Amino acid sequence: MGACGACGLLLPGLARGQDQARGKALVDDTGYPLVEAKHYVRLDGKRVRCELCPRRCQVADLERGYCGVRENRGGTYYTLVHSRLCSMHTDPIEKKPFFHVVPGSQAFSVATVGCNMECKFCQNWEISQYRPEQVPARNVSPRACHGFAKTEAAPFIAFTYTEPVVFYEYMLDVARLSRQTGVRSVVVSNGYIEEKPLRELLPHLTAFKVDLKAFRNPFYQDLCAGRLQPVLSALQLIKKAGVWLEIVVLVLPTKNDSEAEIRDLARFVKRNLGPEVPVHFTRFHPTYRLQNLPPTPVSTLERCYDVAKGEGLYFVYMGNVPGHPGENTYCPRCNELLISRTGFTVRSNRISGNACPKCKTEIPGVWS
Ligand code: SF4
Structure with missing residues (x-):
């Protein structure tokens, strides 16, 4: 898929320039679905207020919210990144x-x-x-x-x-x-x-x-x-x-x-x-x-x-x-080593069902 190992980025992009301030709409998208946003309210003068995150951006017509991916078009708010x-x-x-x-x-x-x-x-x-x-x-x-x-x-x-x-x-x-x-x-x-x-x-x-x-x-x-x-x-x-x-x-x-x-x-x-x-x-x-x-x-x-x-x-x-041993999971009751890890690799997993194999204490998580 040709992706960066850290973030899976498909291809390198351009830096956001000084003139491309948040809140300004750039060009129209083509080829991606334009889906109406959820969680916003219409205000007067074709403005909207996004109620998705605590920023609660008030966005004028043809402007975008702080995140730069949600745009007001004639008083209707859209996500520009659905399926993108x-x-x-x-x-x-x-x-x-x-x-x-x-x-x-x-x-x-x-x-x-x-x-x-x-x-x-x-x-x-x-x-x-x-x-x-x-x-x-x-x-x-x-x-x-x-x-x-x-x-x-x-x-x-x-x-x-x-x-x-x-x-x-x-x-x-x-x-x-x-x-x-x-x-x-x-x-x-x-x-x-x-x-x-x-x-x-x-x-x-x-x-x-x-x-x-x-x-x-x-x-x-x-x-x-x-x-x-x-x-x-x-x-x-x-x-x-x-x-x-x-x-x-x-x-x-x-x-x-x-x-x-x-x-x-x-x-x-x-x-x-x-x-x-x-x-x-x-x-x-x-x-x-x-x-x-x-x-x-x-x-x-x-x-x-x-x-x-x-x-x-x-x-x-x-x-x-x-x-580092700080990557491992230990039983909170008897301190038995349960899961041994090195980085993102699991070396061993001794959790039995959902419990410590030694003292049978239940270990919380999604194990299956
Ligand atoms: S930052 Fe984006 S998600 Fe948050 S309120 Fe503003 S437009 Fe909505």
Whole structure:
């Protein structure tokens, strides 16, 4: 399929120029379905308000919202990226990462361009911060997406790489087919989504991974152009809905790595989501607009790990440190090694049914 190993990008695109500010419509699309957006309201003067994510963009006629992939045409709001995939790749599910979802299985992973945040440390900025017209794409209907997953023998379709919230209509249409095809849907997201669309989506999902960027609102404002509180609300809603939830925290040196912040985060997870929700602390590598920071020291990740375990979380992981014992799953009761991993590779899986083989404690997750 000729794709980049990191994000499955089909072909390289052009950088977004200074003059191509968010909110300005560029050229009309051809060859892709123009699908009316969900979750918006019409305002006077042909304006609309998008109610998909907490930005709630008010968009004038022939303008686009912040994410650059939703456009107002004469007072009707459209998604420009339905079926317009810029990335398709089959990855180990550990790469998402999901560590408690059928270990060793494959996820057919898809994305369109666009994002509703702008993280200065984005690893996939070549597609998340671009316009549909700037990145080569392929027209893949929801049914064809399931067909690709079947061909790849992937039991999961993952919406990932960029921000699936901004291609919500496509994600929902694909996920709705899961019951028919048996290919289950999982989401990898920043969790920046309004309650109503999230409630509509959740019944069609098997698992949801949220990138919790930090546990301080100034970080969200300064480095992501977002807000923390809506993400915390989404986390609680996902957990309440019974969809399997994992959390990833990309640890940036000096930015979100203080012991107090990690402790607050762990306490929030334990109190509001439950100690069984896995939390992955992953290593940052300098990229995009944060090239001035060094990679996260492994000792910092180990401290995060210890703090979160000390606060009573059952499943804490370290990411982007292949070969570290922090990648493994241990029984929270007897500390038996259950799943051994190196990077995205599962070395051994000793979970028996859904329990520890030694003390028989049930291990939460989606194991089959
Ligand atoms: S999904 Fe896009 S258009 Fe809608 S509110 Fe969010 S950023 Fe704005």
